[in-house]
Amino acid sequence: MILEAALLHVKPSHEQQFEHDFAIAGQYISVINGYKGHSLHKCMEQENKYLLLVNWETLEDHTIGFRQSAEYLEWKKLLHHYYDPFPVVEHFEKVLEN
Template structure:
C-alpha cells in the first residue's frame, strides 16, 4: 500500500468553503480503482493548513489511474483554486508499523 501525503495551505478566509467543496470532491477520488481511503486533517496551530492522507493500493493508482481520469478534472476544478502555494504531493510506503 502507498500513502499519498499533501500539505494543503488554503488561502486565508476560504477554509470553510474549502471544507465544503472537499466533501463533494471526495466522491471523485473514492471512485478510482485502487483507492483505499482518505482523510483530511486540519492543523491546530495554523487554521488555514490541512494535511491530506490517501491510501492507494499502488502508486500508479494515484499517478495514472486518478490523475489521468475525468474524475481528477472535477477534483481539480473544485479544489485547486484554494491553494497558495500549490501543494507538493509525495508518496510513502510503510517500513515499520505498530498498533495498539
C-alpha cells in the same frame, strides 16, 4: 499499500468553503481503482493549513489512474483554486508499524 501525503495551504478566509467543497470532491476520488480511503486533517496551530492523506493500492493508481481521469478534472475544478502555494504531493510506503 501506498500513502499519499500533501500539505494544503488554503487561502486565508476560504477554509469553510474549502472544507465544504472537499467533502463533495470525495465522490470523485473514491471511485478510482486502487483507492483505499482518505482523510483530511486541519492544523491546530495554523488555521488555513491541512494535511491530506490518501491510501492507494499502488503508486500508479494515483499517478496514472486518478491523475489521468475525468474524475481528477472535476476534483481539480473544485479544489485547486484554494491553494497558495500549490501543494507538493509525496508518496510513502510503510516500513514499520507497532
